[in-house]
Amino acid sequence: MLVLTRRVGESVVIGDDVVVTVLEVRADGVRLGIDAPRHVRVHRSEVLDAVREANAAAAQADAADATAAAALRDLLPGHRPAAGRDPAAPADPATPDAGATPRG
Structure with a gap:
């Protein structure tokens, strides 16, 4: 990971087309502006x-x-x-058949 220090108004260029600019620095966060072509997802x-x-x-x-x-x-x-399926069997073997007599 590249770590850079930038001040408000300074930018970082990524590749040929993406520019990230520091817009504002607050106590609880940093606002960034990202200028990128439409085909670049941000x-x-x-x-x-x-x-x-x-x-x-x-x-x-x-x-x-x-x-x-x-x-x-x-x-x-x-x-x-479907091959190998028993149409009378429940879809999920862990699920008891609704018509089965409860045990116990």
Whole structure:
């Protein structure tokens, strides 16, 4: 990591097209101005992290939805279950069959 000291109004050039300028220094933070071409994506790291987490959660939900949809599809009359699947088996082996008699 390159560490630089800059004063208000001073800049750092990244590559040929990106200029980062110190606009203001306060006790609780620094305001930066970033001049970059439109094709260069500039994001705050905390926003990018939140988007990545939301995408991962959505992907997990999509996988669960696909598994449930496949299980329902296998129960349709005239539908051939996917190879190796028992259409009478619950979609998730950890989930007991709704029609099963409770133990105990």
